[in-house]
Amino acid sequence: MDFNFSIIIEYADLFIKGILITIQLSLYAICFGTILGLLIGLGKISKSKWISFPFKCYIAIFRGTPLYVQILIIHFCVIPLFLDSTNAMTAAIVALSLNAGAYIAEIFRAGIESIERGQMEAARSLGMTHVQAMRYIILPQSVKRMIPPLGNEFVVLIKDSSLAAIIAAPELMYYARLMMGQYNRVWEPYLTVAVIYLVLTLTLSFFLNRLERRLKTV
Amino acid sequence: MIEINKLKKSFGEHEVLKDITVQINLQEVVVIIGPSGSGKSTFLRCINLLEDISGGSIHIQGKDITDKSININEVRKSVGMVFQQFNLFPHKTVLQNIMLSPMKVKKISKEKAQEKALKLLKKVGLEDKANVYPDSLSGGQKQRVAIARALAMEPAIMLFDEPTSALDPEMVGEVLEVMKNLAKEGMTMIVVTHEMGFAREVGDRVIFMDGGYIIEENKPVELFTNPKEERTISFLSKVL
Numbered sequence: 103m104d105f106n107f108s109i110i111i112e113y114a115d116l117f118i119k120g121i122l123i124t125i126q127l128s129l130y131a132i133c134f135g136t137i138l139g140l141l142i143g144l145g146k147i148s149k150s151k152w153i154s155f156p157f158k159c160y161i162a163i164f165r166g167t168p169l170y171v172q173i174l175i176i177h178f179c180v181i182p183l184f185l186d187s188t189n190a191m192t193a194a195i196v197a198l199s200l201n202a203g204a205y206i207a208e209i210f211r212a213g214i215e216s217i218e219r220g221q222m223e224a225a226r227s228l229g230m231t232h233v234q235a236m237r238y239i240i241l242p243q244s245v246k247r248m249i250p251p252l253g254n255e256f257v258v259l260i261k262d263s264s265l266a267a268i269i270a271a272p273e274l275m276y277y278a279r280l281m282m283g284q285y286n287r288v289w290e291p292y293l294t295v296a297v298i299y300l301v302l303t304l305t306l307s308f309f310l311n312r313l314e315r316r317l318k319t320v
Numbered sequence: 321m322i323e324i325n326k327l328k329k330s331f332g333e334h335e336v337l338k339d340i341t342v343q344i345n346l347q348e349v350v351v352i353i354g355p356s357g358s359g360k361s362t363f364l365r366c367i368n369l370l371e372d373i374s375g376g377s378i379h380i381q382g383k384d385i386t387d388k389s390i391n392i393n394e395v396r397k398s399v400g401m402v403f404q405q406f407n408l409f410p411h412k413t414v415l416q417n418i419m420l421s422p423m424k425v426k427k428i429s430k431e432k433a434q435e436k437a438l439k440l441l442k443k444v445g446l447e448d449k450a451n452v453y454p455d456s457l458s459g460g461q462k463q464r465v466a467i468a469r470a471l472a473m474e475p476a477i478m479l480f481d482e483p484t485s486a487l488d489p490e491m492v493g494e495v496l497e498v499m500k501n502l503a504k505e506g507m508t509m510i511v512v513t514h515e516m517g518f519a520r521e522v523g524d525r526v527i528f529m530d531g532g533y534i535i536e537e538n539k540p541v542e543l544f545t546n547p548k549e550e551r552t553i554s555f556l557s558k559v560l
Contacts, residue, residue, distance in 0.1 A: 223370055224407035224466075228421035228473055229397040238420060243411050 106287065110294050113281050120274035121298060127191070127263045127273055131198035132256050138199060139206025144236075147211055157207070164204035170265055173197040177269040194266035194273075202259050209251045213244035246317050253310035257303045264299070274298060321346045321381060321508055322367065322477065328375035329362055336362045338532035340376070344477075347506045351519040351540070354529035355555060360512040361404075363529070364479050367510065368399040381476065397425065400470030404482040406462040408454040408469070414441070415450040418469045426473070433472075440468040444498050460491030464498055471502075478502065480511040516559060520544055528552045 110117075145157035164172065177193035185192075217240050225235035267275035278291035322344040329337040336359045344350050352360045365371045367378060369385060369392055378385050385395045409417050418437035422428045428436075441447045444464035454462055463483055470478060480499065484492040496518050503509060503522050513519065519526050520540045527537040528549075536549045544560070547553045 218405075218407075220403060220405050220407035221409065224401075224403060224409070225421075226393075227368055227370065227396055227399070227401040228469070229393050229425040230421060231393055234424055238424060239409055243409075246411075 106285075106290055109281065109285055109287065110290055113277065113291075113294075116277045116280070117274065117294065117298065120272065120277040120295075121302070123191075123271070123273040124260070124263050124275075124302070127194055127198065127266060127271070128256070128260045130195045131202050131259050131263065134195070134199035135202030135206050135255075135259065136252075138203030140210050142203055142207035143210030143214065146207060147214060161204045161207055164201050165208075169197070169201050169262055170268070172201055173265055173269060176200070190266065190269045190271040193269055194263070194271040198259060198263060198266070201262070202255060205255050205258075206252065209248050209255060210244075212251070213248040214240055216247055217243050249310065249314050249317060253307065253314070256310070257306055260302050260306065261299060264295075321348075322510075323379040324367075324376070325378075326376035327363070327366060327373060327378065329359075329366055329371060330374045335374075336532055337366070337374075340532075340534055342527065342534060342537070344508065344510060347508055348524045349503045349507075349509045349511065349522055350525050350527060351523035352510065352512045352527045352529060353514070353516070353519060353555075353559075354535075358529045359532045360529050361481050364401075364481050364510060364512050367477075367479060368396050368401055370401075393425070397473055398476045400473060400475035400478045402463070402466050402470055402478065402480045402483050404485050406454075406459070406466045406486070408462055408466055410454055413451050413453055414446070414457070414465050417454065417465060418472045421469070422472050436472060437468070440471050441465075443471075443501075444468045445494075458491060459487045460494045463487065463491075463495045467495075467498055467502075477508045477510070480509065480513065482512050482514070484513065484515055514559070516544070528555065530555070 142157050142160060146154050146161065148154045148157075173194065176197040177188055177190065181188045181193050181196070214236075221239050221243070222235055225239040226232070230238070263273060264275035266273050267279055270276060274295050278295040281291040282288060324340055324342050324344075327337055327340040328335070340363060352363065354360050362371060366373050367380075373386055380395060380399065383390060383395070385392070409420070412420065415434065415437050418440060419430070419433040422433045422436065423430060438447060438450060441450055444467060446461060446464055446468070449457060449461065449465070454465065457465065467483075483499070484495050487495065492515065496515060499509070499511070499518070500522050511518070511523075523540045525537060526540045526543045528535050528543065528547075528551075530551050536543065536547060536552045543552070544556065547556055
């Protein structure tokens with residue numbers, strides 16, 4: 103196997119562009135996915151079956167079907183219903199956020215349910231409303247416990263954003279495929295992006311670990 | 321002050337409270353004793369509606385708290401509760417534990433809430449612990465903070481759910497001492513406990529519960545020295 107570094111250098115600019123788009127995609131999905139996840143998670147733990155049912159369905163659908171399929175459906179079927187022309191970046195952000203929302207909802211639910219029942223009872227017995235008890239007592243405690251699984255989900259999101267290449271969103275994987283097409287080489291593009299993804303996820307893990315340690319000492 | 325009429329509570333098929341009718345007067349200290357599973361704790365938790373009741377009625381200061389139109393949070397403001405497991409908020413300091421509800425529920429200013437909290441901490445003998453987290457307190461100290469936290473809402477009634485049962489024996493005394501002082505100040509209190517000494521010394525009335533019923537109630541001296549019901553006699557012979 104001969105490894106041609108010169109074509110990687112030739113593609114360096116495009117890879118950097120791709121990295122920026124990958125980071126952008128991931129950040130959007132992390133933000134929207136977290137907000138969505140909190141809402142869906144709170145909806146799912148509702149005592150009323152009528153409220154919790156649609157949220158349970160949402161989670162079942164998005165966790166039970168491949169992200170690959172979700173991206174294709176959202177890009178080619180759903181987005182055209184609302185916009186005149188479909189847009190790969192929009193579709194990728196929407197698909198990744200909706201998908202992440204389902205997983206993050208389960209993280210929020212587990213985090214909230216892991217807080218002893220006595221905490222809610224103490225807060226309520228002091229006259230707080232359910233919402234106040236959630237906001238001041240339950241959520242601040244559960245967020246600490248959610249950091250490790252949330253970090254995990256964020257790492258998964260960075261990696262999964264590579265699937266957006268199939269709808270030609272110009273992220274990292276897209277340029278790898280471009281390079282493979284142009285030179286008909288496999289090792290150089292795929293190994294390069296593998297290393298770049300590894301660096302991205304390790305960097306994120308590093309910061310999450312530090313955050314986790316800092317929260318522990320508080 | 322509290323009027324409970326034909327109170328019933330079931331968990332699914334299991335009927336825990338069968339027919340509880342009792343009145344509690346202003347400034348009275350009522351101690352509830354009985355074997356575990358007799359429904360004492362459930363009874364207490366019904367009084368501030370931590371449990372939905374299955375039948376009967378509860379009036380507090382003349383208000384029917386089981387009426388759907390009543391704001392349950394308003395009711396709870398006037399009913400303080402102390403739990404067996406303390407249930408302090410671990411992510412807040414002792415002072416914050418006490419200040420939080422007055423600030424958020426009663427909308428009292430931070431300065432006033434803090435002043436009040438420090439006063440209460442002094443009362444329970446823990447003014448030097450204001451800025452530590454509950455984790456670093458002993459069980460007895462935690463329970464005293466929990467009492468201060470409940471008092472910060474200036475409740476008309478205090479409910480104690482086995483407040484010393486999770487404590488090491490040497491710490492029971494300090495918590496009972498705080499409760500005694502509270503009783504002396506004229507707080508209306510309902511105390512579920514296994515501390516017969518406390519019941520005898522501080523209680524105005526002792527209620528013996530078993531199997532979801534009130535079996536017998538009387539002045540402490542009467543009930544302890546001259547119990548009338550078979551089940552009371554058998555229970556007291558085991559615990560005294």
